[in-house]
Amino acid sequence: MEYLDFEMPIKELEDQLAKCFDIGKESEVDVTETCKKIEEKLKKAKKDIYKNLTAWQRVQLSRHPNRPYTLDYIKALCGDTFMELHGDRSVKDDKAMIGGLGKIGDQSFMFIGQQKGYNTKTRQYRNFGMANPEGYRKALRLMRMAEKFGIPVVTFVDTPGAYPGLEAEERGQGEAIARNIFEMTYLKTPIITVIIGEGASGGALGIGVGDRVYMLENSWYSVISPENCSSILWRSWSEKERAAEALKLTAEDGLKLKIVDGIIKEPIGGAHSDREGAFKAVQKQILEAYKELKDLNEEDLVAQRMDKFSNMGVYKE
Template identity: 85%
Template structure:
């Protein structure tokens, strides 16, 4: 298991507990009391660390190499019912953006989300979760298909941003994202957006317009990453922690600012520490939100969505 810098006290205690248990197994010495003492200290340390995380520490947790990605959630929630669709019918299939039909119980959903890789090879294959224009056009094609058949859309957001390469700009990256935002505001089917990891910039917004926007406890959602914000303001990444605090990018901040609607709690230690519980919580949240949204007709659904986004931000006339 990999540990982040602020998790090192936990690692030390877990190492002590392992040694204590090994001594108990390999000798006649009764170490039960000692092990229990370490266990209590470990539990207390975990609670102290994870209940008082800074914005930057939450960013680090959202990028944890063992954190589940979009396909992990879809496979856990929809299982064998998931059927992936490919291609934007214009250029090619974007491997960083995945989508397809799947079921939760008897209800079909159109799942769409950004997918990162687990090692060097798959990270390159998935372009590190950074979509090209064809990825956003594929997402829009699937949303329109869902609208045609009256199927609710679930988007899973986890991206460091849209791909900023020259070829992406040549194929209309900005237009593709803007088109998705426009079309999602008026899509005549329920949209549930869930930020499961990184929600950075227009790359997240391209599939982030929803009737309900949910965030996992240790995810983040912002117009820019802390590192890039720091490099612009201070010409260095050294102030990334200060930038993270100032950007108000955590789930708690998002709910206070009414950018997101609800926070999905993660197990102690983050989503990667207990994947099954995390999957169940996300599934439960999706089902609960859809039960509420399905009561609205198409006209009311779109009107409420438009009203929700028109109220965001501070402005003067």
């Protein structure tokens, strides 16, 4: 288990608790009461730390190496029913963007999302969750397939941004993302979007135009990462905490600004501390959202989606 800087008091108490249990096993000393006291302190410490997180601390949690990624959610929700689909039918199969058909109970869904890696080898294989244009074109191909067969779409957003390489720009990165935003607006099937980790810039928007958009409690959603914002405004990454606060990128900020429709509560300690709890919370929210959307006719579905995004922000005509 890896701990972030602000989680060190929790680590100390968990180490104390482990030692207490070991003493009880190795000797005849009754440590039951001592262990209970440490457990009570541990519960209180977790509540105090996680209920008062700063924006930057939530960004750190969203990047925790043990946090579940898109495929973890899909496998937990669908089990053996998930069938991954590959390729954009033009360039290649982008490993940073995954998608396919799966079932939650008796209901079929088209699942699409960015996938990160778990170690150096898989991070390179998945390009750190940063999709190329062919990844967004694959996502759009799968969405059109879902529309054709009347299957609802679920997208999982978790990316530090679309891949900014020269080759990506040559193959039309901006056009691919813009095309997805345009096509998703008019897609005649329900779209449910869940931001499970990082939701950065156009990389997130390329699969983020949903009838219902939800954020996990410790995810973030913004036009730019705190580090890059800090480097632009203050010429240094040292102001990343200040930038995180200014960007209003947390789930609570997103709900207040009406850019998301709800917050999915995570287990105390974050999704990585209780994966099963996080999977159940996400599944419950997806099914509730689908229940709200399934009876809408195609015209009303598209009209509501367009109104939802048209009403965001402040503007003058």
